[in-house]
Amino acid sequence: MGLKIYQPSNIHPSAKIGDGTKIGAFVDIGRDVVLGKNCNIQAHVTISNECKLGDNVFIGPNTSLLNDKYPVSDVCSPVIVEDNAVIGGGCIILPNVRIGESANIGAG
Numbered sequence: 001m002g003l004k005i006y007q008p009s010n011i012h013p014s015a016k017i018g019d020g021t022k023i024g025a026f027v028d029i030g031r032d033v034v035l036g037k038n039c040n041i042q043a044h045v046t047i048s049n050e051c052k053l054g055d056n057v058f059i060g061p062n063t064s065l066l067n068d069k070y071p072v073s074d075v076c077s078p079v080i081v082e083d084n085a086v087i088g089g090g091c092i093i094l095p096n097v098r099i100g101e102s103a104n105i106g107a108g
Contacts, residue, residue, distance in 0.1 A: 006043070018055065030067075036083065050078035057081050060089030060107060067095050 001020040005011070009027040018037035023029070028046045035041070036055035045059050048067040059065075065079040077095035081087070085099045088107030099105065 001038075012049075024061070042089065048076075048078065050076045051080070052078065053081040054083035054085070054101070056084045058086045060087060060091070062089055063087055063091045063093070063108070065093045069095050 003017055003019065003021055005023045006025040009023055009025060011029040012031045012033065014031050015029045015033040015035070017035045018039065020038040021035050021041070023041045024043035024045065026044045027041055030047060030049035030051070032050045033047050034052045036053055036057060038055055039053055039057045041059050042061040044062045046064040048065055050067060051065045067076045067078045069077050079093050079095065080098045082099060082101040084102040087093065087099070087105045090108035091105055092108060093099070
């Protein structure tokens, strides 16, 4: 099924991306990110270091998954998104959040 990445995008070499995933333009994917199979990542999305997405996840445009805590820490607090979840456009998902299987997060 392959992988489709629209350019320009910035994907860290250590990221693991599942088969059938589509990544829109102007997407930034950080270090040690894991994307499952058949994900659809729309344009202008940021996925910070160590975040993990299950299979069949949809992320709408202009969304950020963040891992930085305040006060500043050397330890990442990544976002976990389970299988079949949908995150609408314009959302900001804060560190250390788990989005459950088949959850729907409305547009921001």
